[in-house]
Amino acid sequence: MAVRPGRPGSLTFQARPSLLARRAGAVVSVAQQPDGAESLPPGQDEPDEAELASAESGGGPTALRILLGGQLRRLREAAGISPDDAGYEIRASRSKISRLEHGRVSFKERDVADLLTLYGVPDGDLRAHLLTLAQQANSRGWWARYDDVLPDWFATYVGLEQATSLIRTYELQFIPGLFQTEDYARAVTVLGHRSASPPEIDRRVSLRLKRQELLHVGAAPRVWAVIDESALRRPLGGAGVMRAQLQRLIELAELPRVTIQVMPFDRGGHSAAGGSFSILRFAAPDLPDVVYIEQLTGALYLDKADEVDHYREVMNSLSAEADTPAASARELKKLISAL
Amino acid sequence: MASEDAPGSGAAVPAGEAPAFDTSVAHVARVYNYWLGGKDNFAADRAAAEQAMAAFPGIALSARANRAFLRRAVTYLAGQAGIRQFLDIGTGIPSANNTHEVAQATVASSRIVYVDNDPVVLAHARALLTSSPEGATDYIDADLRNADQILAGAAATLDFSRPVGVMLMAILQHLSDDDDPYAVVGKLMAAVPAGSYLVLSHPAKDIHAAEMAEMANRLNQTMAEKVTFRGQAEVAKFFSGLELVEPGMTNVPEWRPETEEEATSLAALWGGVARKP
Numbered sequence: 001m002a003v004r005p006g007r008p009g010s011l012t013f014q015a016r017p018s019l020l021a022r023r024a025g026a027v028v029s030v031a032q033q034p035d036g037a038e039s040l041p042p043g044q045d046e047p048d049e050a051e052l053a054s055a056e057s058g059g060g061p062t063a064l065r066i067l068l069g070g071q072l073r074r075l076r077e078a079a080g081i082s083p084d085d086a087g088y089e090i091r092a093s094r095s096k097i098s099r100l101e102h103g104r105v106s107f108k109e110r111d112v113a114d115l116l117t118l119y120g121v122p123d124g125d126l127r128a129h130l131l132t133l134a135q136q137a138n139s140r141g142w143w144a145r146y147d148d149v150l151p152d153w154f155a156t157y158v159g160l161e162q163a164t165s166l167i168r169t170y171e172l173q174f175i176p177g178l179f180q181t182e183d184y185a186r187a188v189t190v191l192g193h194r195s196a197s198p199p200e201i202d203r204r205v206s207l208r209l210k211r212q213e214l215l216h217v218g219a220a221p222r223v224w225a226v227i228d229e230s231a232l233r234r235p236l237g238g239a240g241v242m243r244a245q246l247q248r249l250i251e252l253a254e255l256p257r258v259t260i261q262v263m264p265f266d267r268g269g270h271s272a273a274g275g276s277f278s279i280l281r282f283a284a285p286d287l288p289d290v291v292y293i294e295q296l297t298g299a300l301y302l303d304k305a306d307e308v309d310h311y312r313e314v315m316n317s318l319s320a321e322a323d324t325p326a327a328s329a330r331e332l333k334k335l336i337s338a339l
Numbered sequence: 340m341a342s343e344d345a346p347g348s349g350a351a352v353p354a355g356e357a358p359a360f361d362t363s364v365a366h367v368a369r370v371y372n373y374w375l376g377g378k379d380n381f382a383a384d385r386a387a388a389e390q391a392m393a394a395f396p397g398i399a400l401s402a403r404a405n406r407a408f409l410r411r412a413v414t415y416l417a418g419q420a421g422i423r424q425f426l427d428i429g430t431g432i433p434s435a436n437n438t439h440e441v442a443q444a445t446v447a448s449s450r451i452v453y454v455d456n457d458p459v460v461l462a463h464a465r466a467l468l469t470s471s472p473e474g475a476t477d478y479i480d481a482d483l484r485n486a487d488q489i490l491a492g493a494a495a496t497l498d499f500s501r502p503v504g505v506m507l508m509a510i511l512q513h514l515s516d517d518d519d520p521y522a523v524v525g526k527l528m529a530a531v532p533a534g535s536y537l538v539l540s541h542p543a544k545d546i547h548a549a550e551m552a553e554m555a556n557r558l559n560q561t562m563a564e565k566v567t568f569r570g571q572a573e574v575a576k577f578f579s580g581l582e583l584v585e586p587g588m589t590n591v592p593e594w595r596p597e598t599e600e601e602a603t604s605l606a607a608l609w610g611g612v613a614r615k616p
Contacts, residue, residue: 259466309382
């Protein structure tokens with residue numbers, strides 16, 4: 001991977017948002033490494049707004065920010081108010097309004113109150129509900145304690161992941177992070193951080209394992225993964241590590257809320273030629289699905305209906321083309337004995 | 340989009356065979372998902388669902404009332420009627436209170452076979468409609484018109500020498516009279532032993548008649564799967580030879596409602612639960 005390890009806590013800026021991100025109107029930030037291995041320093045797509053960096057580094061219940069941001073956007077549009085005028089009201093730029101509405105920055109309660117007044121939302125349930133959301137969205141999640149190894153772009157993902165009701169993921173290259181054994185996670189992490197110190201590797205692996213607690217909590221989200229055969233055959237860490245990893249997949253697939261489907265080599269030409277991606281769903285009816293895509297220099301978060309529709313359609317095709325969960329369990333056993 | 344598939348344009352997709360792969364045309368499972376407040380729908384589905392709602396604003400409530408009827412009926416069968424096996428035809432996209440969840444909440448060892456003819460719906464069912472450890476769920480790719488295939492597939496999971504709850508929830512409207520839906524239901528009920536039950540709901544053409552007629556008209560213009568709504572006598576005929584349990588066939592909110600809200604929900608669906616003597 002053509003990535004350089006960064007100093008924890010340092011801030012680097014990408015020269016400009018990637019074309020894809022701009023076209024998609026997506027949230028983007030820098031620093032990337034394979035399969036969501038948490039890496040590299042936090043980044044910003046618009047260096048002229050460095051003031052926002054501190055606001056973005058908090059982690060926090062990201063899904064609440066996105067929920068609140070989406071509601072603010074709908075209210076603003078319903079009131080026929082431009083982002084510029086909204087920005088003026090809270091002494092901020094048009095792009096800050098965009099960031100707020102995408103849930104990318106934390107909210108000052110006073111700003112939310114001023115915007116609601118501008119949008120003509122009177123005292124009452126809705127106003128109180130949104131102000132409460134603003135408060136809740138500013139609390140910090142457990143992952144904030146990993147900010148030395150957790151760049152903002154991935155903190156956003158971890159925050160979203162913690163709030164989901166359903167995670168659908170398609171993985172081409174690696175076992176999905178939530179399913180990795182400690183040894184496999186270590187092999188992936190070392191691959192992406194060749195010059196990292198052993199304690200730093202430990203921290204990154206520890207974060208990965210901490211994320212996996214999600215699978216075992218009472219209100220666990222459903223995790224529905226389609227894993228390409230190439231990810232299952234690439235023996236990261238050696239045959240022994242891979243055998244244990246495949247065994248782990250078989251065990252996880254038996255959890256009531258985990259589904260694993262194998263996409264065999266012979267089912268070529270399927271529709272995800274672009275690569276791995278995930279779709280996160282939230283229980284709240286108002287929250288849109290969020291598509292998460294990692295790129296070489298960052299991650300995309302898409303939540304517009306037409307974009308999400310496209311990825312959901314691809315994911316549906318993949319799920320229908322891949323082996324059924326029952327056939328996939330048999331295939332995993334075969335792969336183990338072939339190792 | 341949907342305009343290319345209006346009736347008379349020679350739509351290439353036969354009724355009931357449009358795969359959910361194709362998201363450019365509204366699909367019944369996804370339109371229903373939209374009415375239920377789900378997120379598994381696409382632009383064409385949302386447009387079709389909204390057009391139907393403009394004709395009959397009660398359709399979203401009606402869809403919810405149908406799900407509530409399913410929950411009450413399965414609770415009754417798993418509880419009072421002692422049914423331990425269910426054949427649910429026309430699974431649709433998983434929602435709240437799916438048949439196996441309701442049945443297994445009452446008796447964990449309940450066995451359920453889900454049947455649908457759409458590969459994407461089936462993929463969802465296999466991933467999301469997973470059994471309790473004590474019970475079993477299976478999924479069959481088959482068309483309602485092919486009862487023999489359904490019965491042969493279900494026999495791997497269900498014991499047809501013991502009573503079965505056959506579920507046909509808001510699905511028979513996708514069979515035209517030419518498909519002979521009565522023969523299909525007759526064949527299914529002939530394959531299960533005495534003591535089995537039929538749970539059936541069907542959109543009514545004689546409740547909110549004008550709105551329902553306009554809605555059917557619009558759905559038939561936007562969806563590949565056509566609908567035939569039926570009246571009280573036509574739906575009652577599906578229960579021929581069976582014994583309807585109290586309160587008989589009703590608009591579904593009136594079938595053993597558990598709350599005032601359920602009882603008074605707007606809906607236009609005939610439904611009932613009947614025992615095979």
